[in-house]
Amino acid sequence: MNDSVMKLRSVIASLVQHEDLNFLLTNRIPRRWLTLFLGWFSKLEQPLIRDFSLRVWRLFSDLDLSEAKRTDFKSLHDCFTRELREGARPLNLDPATLISPCDAIIGASGKLADGSLLQAKGFPYTLESLLGVQREAAAQYLGGSYVTLRLTSSMYHRFHAPYDCRVEQVTYISGDTWNVNPIALKRVERLFCKNERAVIRCRLAPSGQIVTLVPVAAILVASIRLHCLNTLLHLRYPGPNVMDCDASYRKGAEMGWFQHGSTIIVLAPPGVSICQHLVEGQRIRMGEALLELTPGTAPCG
Secondary structure, eight states, X not given: OOHHHHHHHHHHHHHHTOHHHHHHHHHSSOHHHHHHHHHHHTTOOOHHHHHXXXXXXXXHSOOOOTTBSOOOOSSHHHHHTOOBOTTSSOOOOOTTEEEOSSOEEEEEXXXXXXXXXXXXXXXXXXXXXHHTSOHHHHGGGTTOEEEEEEOOTTSOOEEEOSSSEEEEEEEEEOOBOOOOXXXXXTTSTTHHHHBOEEEEXXXXXXXXXXXXXXXXXXXXXOEEEETTSSSEEETTSOSOEEEEEEEEEOTTOEEEEESSOOEEEEEEOTXXXXXXXXXXXXXXXXXXXXXXXXXXXXXXX
């Protein structure tokens, strides 16, 4: 990379890291219309547009395509939703371990003692608001744990089953498209409860414990594809909607993808805890240990 490009990247990085400017550029704009526009633009299969878009993307990120299954992308969207070559994400096969469903940066995490979670220090939100259910329905998670997984724009955007499981229900909740970066999380209360999201209810095999994945969409990425549903969940799809499923997955099997990058919140019941070595800000890859069964709990597979 030549000096001029490196200097340009440095200038862009310094601007993006300025909190007020970052928040202004990514939130005080017509979020919905910009998201819809990018959804259309990113699918254009025009080589000049594709190549220019990828160059710009590289200026703003640490995009690395060395692990991609292929690099002959038809469009920007094709690159966003890329698959990885086989073996790029080894799975932790320990029967007492649940793996991370995606590549991510560890965000807020902790115990679900009183039904509240943190999106950032001093910014709590409730389980019922996140899941779109009554307090009684959220009570099954009390005593359990949660962990927030934040995907950056350059990361691998597909997500996978954390363990052998059966997806028995998906709830799609329509919403806004606030940015979900750390700057916005410190400024917008209950942000995850405002954004578009899907609530994926997974029953672990053979224990029957429920682990729930909540993919949260964001600006430019309000579109979620799930293999277990024959529809694309996006801003034009009315919600909330509860959809029954009966889809079985082996540990590490692909479940779906974001169109760009966003957040997945993992909710675990009592008897499943966050691995002690994980800390906020740490990078984790799909397939690495995320949760573990408490000693004395029946194995899940």
